[in-house]
């Protein structure tokens with residue numbers, strides 16, 4: 001039987017789920033070892049590639065061959081070298097997806113995975129989304145129906161269970177990322193209102209703090225510096241993570257470390273909290289920012305949903321409870337709910353999943369989208385056309401023109417981000433197209449159309465002239481790094497000839 005799965009491709013753990021027609025419920029798909037989650041760890045050995053629990057268990061033995069936490073590098077130029085071969089992060093993600101697919105095909109739910117919905121952090125930009133899509137399609141032979149934002153997926157699973165009207169706050173602290181999201185859920189709709197987050201804040205940062213504490217303590221006790229070897233470094237890292245997790249279940253624990261001698265570094269839960277309270281406070285500040293604009297008050301929140309394995313930590317739960325003045329919902333399993341939401345979405349692509357109740361999802365843009373313009377302040381200006389936070393789908397048109405009086409080729413350079421300078425390092429170029437032979441006094445209408453699935457159509461049309469152009473930026477708004485690099489090279493010498501915003505027209509049109 002052919003079936004579709006939802007995949008939560010996490011920094012630390014990945015998980016998959018399926019909508020089961022027979023029981024009319026969402027089920028986790030267990031991996032080959034019988035676990036509902038698979039560590040996102042890949043080990044490249046001379047004659048084999050190991051993924052998951054076994055790779056994690058052997059990371060101390062093969063520190064140079066173990067690839068972990070690579071989700072943080074998705075969409076960047078980072079590569080990892082093993083035996084002279086360069087592995088980009090999407091290749092690593094591809095190995096994980098391939099393993100999940102194989103395990104799913106061994107499960108009770110069917111023999112053949114048709115395709116998947118894969119979740120990504122809300123804060124992922126275009127190239128990280130594209131890298132995720134590539135991991136599935138190019139490296140894991142998996143059709144990717146669409147990418148879905150993690151908090152939206154969590155709400156989908158939650159809303160599906162609850163079937164009630166609520167204003168929800170989703171607090172998602174995973175291994176590598178933090179997402180704070182405000183959502184309205186009704187019986188047939190999920191409406192994402194606003195979101196904030198940090199894609200470099202998660203359980204790993206708590207491990208880092210605890211690692212430094214243990215390292216100093218060990219050196220004080222006469223141990224050699226664990227940082228001196230990759231093996232001891234990997235050992236201690238794993239040990240502090242275990243201890244951190246134990247401290248969610250009990251008041252005291254010890255970091256057991258075997259190197260030149262055996263050491264036990266005892267630690268109480270409150271000591272651990274003191275070491276890491278700053279990180280928790282940071283998540284609360286990001287949460288607070290969502291209420292700054294005054295559209296929503298903390299009192300408007302009916303329920304707080306905790307997502308991500310790191311929300312098992314007591315000081316995290318306490319801080320959330322204190323901020324909202326209510327106990328957060330623990331109805332759902334924090335490290336499975338995202339995969340379950342993705343499975344519900346994946347079932348929509350299943351021709352046999354017809355009796356599944358559907359909720360329409362209104363997602364929002366995680367970054368502003370617009371064009372590079374050349375205005376009175378000079379070239380290299382970013383002019384947003386669709387603002388961050390705009391509902392999807394959305395369509396907006398703005399008038400532009402040729403900055404000079406002479407006929408010339410103009411570039412429509414599609415930019416994503418919030419920085420005022422178009423080519424700022426915090427902005428991302430999604431693509432560009434050239435309008436040829438544009439005369440001096442020409443009005444160009446540039447339209448941005450983002451669909452529900454976060455694909456973008458940009459078109460430019462000259463009024464009363466036969467000049468038009470466009471680009472479709474599909475697959476989660478982004479180009480592959482390679483393509484983006486090529487386009488940049490080809491068109492570098494044109495950059496000063498970007499379109500110019502027609503201010504007067506803009507005002508009359510608005």
Ligand SMILES: Nc1ncnc2c1ncn2[C@@H]1O[C@H](COP(=O)(O)OP(=O)(O)OP(=O)(O)O)[C@@H](O)[C@H]1O
Nearest residue numbers: 010011012013174175176177203245248308309310
């Ligand atoms: N009992 C526990 N106490 C404290 N932390 C825990 C516990 N169980 C899991 N964690 C932490 O949760 C994190 C993993 O959570 P999760 O599986 O939700 O993240 P992820 O989906 O891999 O990451 P992300 O969503 O950021 O990409 C790890 O840092 C792990 O140490």
Ligand SMILES: [Mg+2]
Nearest residue numbers: 010174308338
């Ligand atoms: Mg996660």
